[in-house]
Amino acid sequence: MNRLAIILVSAILTISFQLAGQETFPLNDVANPREGCTAFIHATIIKDSKTTLQDASMIIRHGKIENIGSALPIPKDAVVIDCKGKYIYPSFIDIYSDYGVSANKTEGSSGDRGRQMTSSTKGAFGWNQAIRSENVSSDLFKVNPSKAKDLRAIGIGAVLSHQMDGISRGTGTFVTLGLEKENKVMLKEKASANFSFDKGSSTQDYPTSLMGAIALLRQNFLDAQWYQTKPAEEGINLSLQAFLDNRALPQIFEGNDKWNDLRADKVGDEFGVQFIVKGGGNEYQRIAEIKATNAPFILPLNFPLAMDVDDPIDSRFVSLADLKHWEMAPLNPAAFEKATIPFALTSTGLKELSSFIPNLRKAIKAGLSEQAALDALTKTPANLLKMYDQVGSLEKGKLANFLITSAPVFAEKTVIFQNWVQGNRYVVKDEGWKDRNGIYTLTLNNETYRMELKGDAAKPKILLIAKDTLKSELEMNDRLVRLSLSAKKDSLFKVKLSGVMSEERWNGTALFSTGKSAIWVATKSSELSLDADTAKTKKADSPFKNEGVVTFPFGGYGSQEIPSQETILIKNATVWTNEKGGKLEGTDVLIRKGKIAAIGKNLSEGKARIIDGTGKHLSAGIIDEHSHIAVSGEVNECSQSVTAESRITDVINPDDVNIYRQLSGGVTGSHILHGSCNTIGGQTQLLKLRWGANAEQMKFSNWDPFIKFALGENVKRSYYPSSTRFPDTRMGVEEVLADAFTRAREYQKLGPTKRKDLELEALSEILNKKRFITCHSYVQSEINSLIKIADRFNFTVNTFTHILEGYKVADKMNAHGSNASTFSDWWNYKMEVVDAIPQNAFLMQKNGVNVALNSDDAEMARRLNQEAAKSVKYANMDEQEALKMVTLNPAKMLHVADRTGSIKVGKDADLVLWSDHPLSIYAKSELTMVDGVIYFDRERDKKLREQILTERTRLLQKMISAKKDGEKTVPAAPSFAVRNYCEEGCHDGTSLLDRLENRESSRSSTQE
């Protein structure tokens, strides 16, 4: 039987001995009551991060701390443990765990099984399978000895455990890591309510996207509010009831990423809930925003491993953002401390639990104070769960949950010897508990030897010296010892010693290679003097080195300082005003406080930065009416035909490098749309491309909200023949629309006690002319139908987007009052566009329709001015009218032309300075500004490229050295975060990932 098993058995024996007092469980033995009184003496006791007692004692009894302090009387019935030289700490608390709670089984992705519109959970529960508020982790909890052992080994004594599955995950339970019956280790049955954006094992279609998950959560809050009124039509809904019942508990949200953390907090704010947010480790990149949430955080120590970047072909696709994060991730906890944001630490998220303590030490080297580290592992998590009266520090009356360590707990090479849980001893590591190092006198066969034991207390090195140095090996096993000696000069001298070690005296028997046996004894004569060993330890202790800085955004083209507003005077440019004055030659434009302050000849302004516009062209910034950049997660909530409740505004991703790339093409505004997978998609968001800002700062303020609709082949799922989602024809699409607006109209008539339905609220806003439609559409029949629906429900279809057959019904569109946003010359990629023509924009414009050109494509968006030029080419459109199609006209259709889209005094300074005629293929944006802030400057761009190269080179070298120094590495991971969405199912080969996938897919389709 190995030693582990012995410890385990003895631990279990201890437990059965300690069953004391009254209880319900029958006994198959005689009663064996124990007091469990133990006294720990001469210890350095760290009661909490602020209080350390030297040479102190702690008495525990019945699993609790009976007394703690200096010079305490030791109870007579106490088992005494001498802790001289040792440290006692409150054991750690991890409040983000799934210890002892088994996972739900996933039944494959929803794509495999056809449609599932409602939950497959049986019983009186809610409609969505990802809302599992009724889930009670304490019901599922089962002591798991091997996992408990792993967690205890890293110092954890209690965990908040919940089943990590679903969006609303029900309650978590607070348990210790003891091995007693579940009844005893459970400290609080329901200690938290847990949430995430991940639908987990749910097989139901809805939601398919992050924005859908957010919408579902939001609706769940509303449904619960409504359920409180006991609506008869709902009957009993155990999910909503549980959600309500759990509201008083600490509410914990798994964000796992800086932006998701903010998203979670924002939803919480809408409903008056302050979530405790489980972070992802990259929060230091946006610490100001994180601080502003006022949320306490639970932080992982999941610092990325170095990548193997020896091969430049592999390292080429590793992003600077990933390289920087590798270097800077250990700074995350320190950033929280510095910003005074309360935080706890968790072991969840680590590939190997054993890296917890080493990573914690890294965080400390990176600036986290030991005091804050200890708080984050004890007091803070206990307080967050309102359990500080029981755990989180060493106080009289609290649980006897503590660690005994060899040295201060965070110091390099400190060993956790024992992790006591509820008064029971669990040995983590025995070796070294007794520091036997010192100088001994060994007597064997009447000879005396000087024996030195030094080095690691758990595995000391031995040195034996008589007349000459003997070659010696030492093996210690608990109290047993084995020694083998051989003389270097006398090859015949070989002896094996075996015996028992007690405190200062070892003895046993010896067997010589000659067959002769003898008795030996060794007694300690003196302590070692401090020698070179300690210096050696220090050398191994490599300091944390960071030369990186946080940039906004965090990655290649970010800057430490976001550019700020300037007073700028552009002199002597050709100014395309888009106003009555038309194109003005040799004109000056003054920009002050983000606005266009003056337009004219020979302007002057003392403090202005002067930009020579001679030979250059100044135009309003380009506005892309149809874009899918800067979105986290899917742009389609594809699960249902009507998902008006989903909101792009919830999932803006300010880190997308396409924002910067588009600024370089003169784009200052992008209308970010839901995809075209369903008839009524989701709510849109207009952005100003304030590169480096956060999501909220990037949003166009005070604009009329829009929503994306779609018609035709995409919503019919024409390219997915096995789809069974209604509708499958344009006939059905029309009825989906009629039904939606009929329901919205009836919803409006309901009284004040109605259930607030976010889908119908959005549709109701359309009926009230408070929200406006941009509708993906192509053929004339469907355009006509939507106009008729809108007429019937008395609203106007604000914009038809794509609208490649718009020219066929331009007169009808004009009569209805619609705008059109189209592609310049796309056609023939699917049946509904075989009649598309590059003169479409021109013909619609001739019919009085306000026409814009859009990209729907991160690549083309950089060249929208050239797309406008195609109308000059194919239809002889006036040049100024052509440029308006990508500037003023989209501003008009988005209802923001009072602020942007033309060069007029008082309007926002959203401007582009072009090197050439803006409709020419040879024109480049030299400066692009938003609100008078120059976010793109072709000269500055050159410097950024140099910085990127320098920083990449430095970090790649650092990774290569880390590998050489023996750090663990993972294969280089190419970052293809960048995606450009265009027409659904389109792979036009304009990004590398797209090209590689095309090459592969042309194979898989032929291999089937």
Next chain:
Amino acid sequence: MRKIFFILLIVISFVAKAQETMHPMAAQSTPVLIKNGTMHLGNGLIIEDGYLFFDKGKIVSVGSGAYDAPANAQVINAQGKQLYPGLIAASTNLGLIEVSAVRATADFAELGTMNPNIHSLVAYNTDSKVINTVRSNGILLAHIVPSGGYLSGTSSVVQLDAWNWEDAAYKMDNGIHLNLPVLLNRPGGTDQVKSGLETIEEIRNFFREAKAYNMEPVHTKTNLKFESVKGLFNSSQSLFVHCDLVREMMVAIDFAREFGFKLVVVGGSDSYLIPEVLKENKVAVILAQPHSLPSAEDDDIDQPYKTGAVLQKAGVLFTICLDQGFGYWRQRDLPFQAGTMAAYGLTKEEALSALTLNAAKILGIDQITGTLVAGKDANIVISEGDLLDMKTSKVTKAFIQGREINLDNKQSQLFEKYKAKYSIK
């Protein structure tokens, strides 16, 4: 499936009607003199106020000043206009696909992985509605390329004014296409580099056996696959390897070297990283889509725009193409993609050469086309302004082998139809 087919029938019968008056032209019977134009010869030279005389489909004389043309010659005054050699689409599935979302219209990727013996030419549909929209922007020749599998098939060059694929054929079976496995590992994926290299070894074995087969004095049994690649071994055909990454290009070079094949890289997104290697190994590049996003997040934001200039400077023979996805209808943007390269480091004449002389060299047709030079085919484009800039590009006349082609297309006809509806002049 039946539904799609039904819709397709309706639409095709409708669109066919709209285009039925546009037809290929008869062989040139009258000599033509174009005078007073600015001649962009395609080899870097410009002749201001020049003339171009062609007869029986061939260019007879090009020069500056006046030309003494025969009395029966048709004279075109190109005063203020720009003349160019017909542009060449160097890698496209034009005519092999009509509507990408409709599977029934796709004829560019065959089943199986080793199909060097399939021929793109036989599926080339001269009646595709897309062709006329492409040539009306000055693209007169196209290299029709199969894709799919590993050895995708044999390609041919066609001229874009033909009744059927036989008279469309401009150079038959000029290339064999290897669609290289992706040699990049991605997180969570399998070891693609390893499996890719194994596949490439299999393909090498195929060619080793093909070589041995060629050595047989008499074939006891005919192997069509081996027969189809014979031209590679005597360099009458080129091997076109479709790949993008440095590792892939290096493997392709090594592959071609073993067999002594003439190598053309198609794609080459990362070719700017190894121009010297490409030059040294005489590798030509058909660079994909200058209008692309940079390959990696931290790459220069204009990298795809300026890759052409890097290759030019290093002396690598290159042209550009739109080779994937929408690479049929989008071919009409080819001149503008070249224009972008001219904005980012090439001269305008270098950008033009890429689409004319360079492409002709790479496809093995430079003896008969690619420049406006006496003796070559009269493949000529006349534009009102700079052909590479959409702001000025307006093609007014074009000749293929001396035939003045109809520049109308389905789209301009629909434009006319609806101008009539709305009474727009």
